[in-house]
Each structure stands twice: as structure tokens, then as C-alpha cells.
Amino acid sequence: MFSSAAELANKLRAARYIADPVTLAVVYLAIRMRKPLLIEGPPGCGKTELAYAVAEAASAVVERLQCYAGITEEKAIGKFDEALQKLFLETQSENLAKDWNDTRQRLHTLDFFVEGPLLRALHYREHPCVLLIDEIDKVDHGFEALLLEVLSAWQITVPKLGTITATTVPFVVLSSNEERRLGDPLRRRCFYLRFDYPSVERETEILSIRSRTENARLRSQLAGLAHALRGWNMEKPPSIAEMLDLAQALEILGSEEISHEQRDLLLPLLAKTDADRKRLMLRAGFEGLVADSKRYRDELVAGKGPGKVTPGSERAMPTEAVA
Numbered sequence: 001m002f003s004s005a006a007e008l009a010n011k012l013r014a015a016r017y018i019a020d021p022v023t024l025a026v027v028y029l030a031i032r033m034r035k036p037l038l039i040e041g042p043p044g045c046g047k048t049e050l051a052y053a054v055a056e057a058a059s060a061v062v063e064r065l066q067c068y069a070g071i072t073e074e075k076a077i078g079k080f081d082e083a084l085q086k087l088f089l090e091t092q093s094e095n096l097a098k099d100w101n102d103t104r105q106r107l108h109t110l111d112f113f114v115e116g117p118l119l120r121a122l123h124y125r126e127h128p129c130v131l132l133i134d135e136i137d138k139v140d141h142g143f144e145a146l147l148l149e150v151l152s153a154w155q156i157t158v159p160k161l162g163t164i165t166a167t168t169v170p171f172v173v174l175s176s177n178e179e180r181r182l183g184d185p186l187r188r189r190c191f192y193l194r195f196d197y198p199s200v201e202r203e204t205e206i207l208s209i210r211s212r213t214e215n216a217r218l219r220s221q222l223a224g225l226a227h228a229l230r231g232w233n234m235e236k237p238p239s240i241a242e243m244l245d246l247a248q249a250l251e252i253l254g255s256e257e258i259s260h261e262q263r264d265l266l267l268p269l270l271a272k273t274d275a276d277r278k279r280l281m282l283r284a285g286f287e288g289l290v291a292d293s294k295r296y297r298d299e300l301v302a303g304k305g306p307g308k309v310t311p312g313s314e315r316a317m318p319t320e321a322v323a
Helices: 005-014 021-033 047-058 082-091 100-107 117-121 141-153 184-188 200-210 216-230 240-253 260-270 274-280 283-301
Strands: 037-040 061-066 078-080 113-115 129-134 155-158 162-165 171-176 191-194
Touching (some): 260 274, 274 283
Parallel strands (some): 129 171
16 A cells, blocks of 8 residues: 555645554554554544545545444345345246256355445455444454454355455454453454544644634634543543534634633534533633633643643632533
């Protein structure tokens, strides 16, 4: 996919994805060494986006397996199309008696199999493929075991169909929000990255290349607000994507700065649970968050970087009544 880590960095930047040097090196090595990449971290910190950015940078196809509790092998690998098999038998009824064994074997080939994302990812010939196994922490250990053959031998064994070997080896990204600990056999087959929410500086840089606002001070304040909110122990901290949505909303509204008077307007964009909404409705709470965002902005603009104080720790949790 890429001839060097520098080429990967340049193409990811062109795909509007910013990665630190360690992440770049690990992604490059995983691609060159044909190793799956396991990324763990909180929701909304850029895990899934990395897979799409690599695909865009490499002009690759993305096959996404969205995991959930109770997912079956059929959803991941695929299944035989019984209706198509039946239609074939009906149209070939005259030949069944002559060579039934040949007909039965043909019924259990890929011609009659509806491929799932795992199998499709092994079959791409014209384009490279990125296989995204998203939120792997939602499945059980049995489904994890199903993936081991794919991630180590690059093949899938399907009853009646046989063993399907990869035509080309995809670049595999597994993401986890850490709802449960993944098994060691899966971890052993992967390179590992830990993602956290970006620093104020890094999120400002992300906003500069992914948002349309040209107001540098507003971008810095947005990054500072995100940093402050994530340090406030919210039930649902804002993701990078949600801060990009907020930047777009402020641009539409023509806002040059975030102020505490905008609280009621911004709540639907920032508070996604009832508990978070009630906490942000506290007058001193939201005013303090906006004050923090301005302080982080001013430190960043002055070239000092954000202070060492954990956001929200410099003041007690507000107890005032809802304004």
C-alpha cells in the first residue's frame, strides 16, 4: 500500500487524518508485516476513522464488520443462498439423475454463497482492502475464536464450502471501546495501539483541517471546550466528530466565540444524556466550562500550551440550582 512511513504520513494528511509518529510507525509496520491492528480507547477518539483514512490514502475498499452482542457466523462470513440453490435444482431437473454428485458439489460452491464482510475482504483482486472489525468488545469469546483463523492464516473454513484462502491479505483494524477485556489469543495476533482523546493542541490541529471555520481563535476555544468537557466526568463525553459538528453549527450561526449565554442553544449538541443535560444546566457549571475553554484558547494562542490543571479540578462541582 505504501512505500514508506513518510508516504503514509503524507497521504493520511491528505485524507485529513492526523496521527502521531508512533501511530504512523505502527500502522506502517502492520501493513508491511501483514499484522492486524487492535486499537482500544473511549468512543469517539478516532479509532474507526483511522481505518477509513488508511483506505482513502491507499485507494482501498473498506469492508466493515459491525460487531454486536449475538452476532452470528452467517453475518460475518456469509451463508448459502437456499432460494438460488432451489432455483438451480428446478432448472436442472433433467440432468439431476445423470450426475447427481456433480450437481451436489456445485451447489456448495461460492456461486451459491452470499459472502459476508470477512469472506469478501479475502477476495479482492483489483483493489487493496481494509477490513474494519468495529467494536469487537461487544462479541463473546466464541466469536473471537472464529476470527483467529482469519487473523493468523488468512483463510476461512466454512462447512460444506471448505477452506477459502485469501487472494490478497487485507489490512485489518479491530476497534474496541473496552466494554470487556479481549482474550489473549486475539491480542497475541495483533499489533496494539491505545487511543485517548486528543490534547488541546492536537484537537485544534484536527479542527483546522477538518472543519470549515477559518477563525483560529474559535477553533482553539472549541478544542479547549472539548478538553474541559471530557475532564468533567460526563456520562457521554463529546467525540471528535461531535466537536466538528459544533464547529459547523457555530459557523452557520455566525458565532465568533462561545459564550455562556449560548448554553441552551448548545446543550442539544453537547449533552446527549439526560444526566449530562441536567449537569450542564447548572449555571456555574457551564460558565466555568466556557471560562476554561477561553483559558485553554488563550494559553494556546500565547504559545504556552494548556495548563497542567486537570479540567474541572480547579473548582468544586457546582451545586447551584438549575438556572
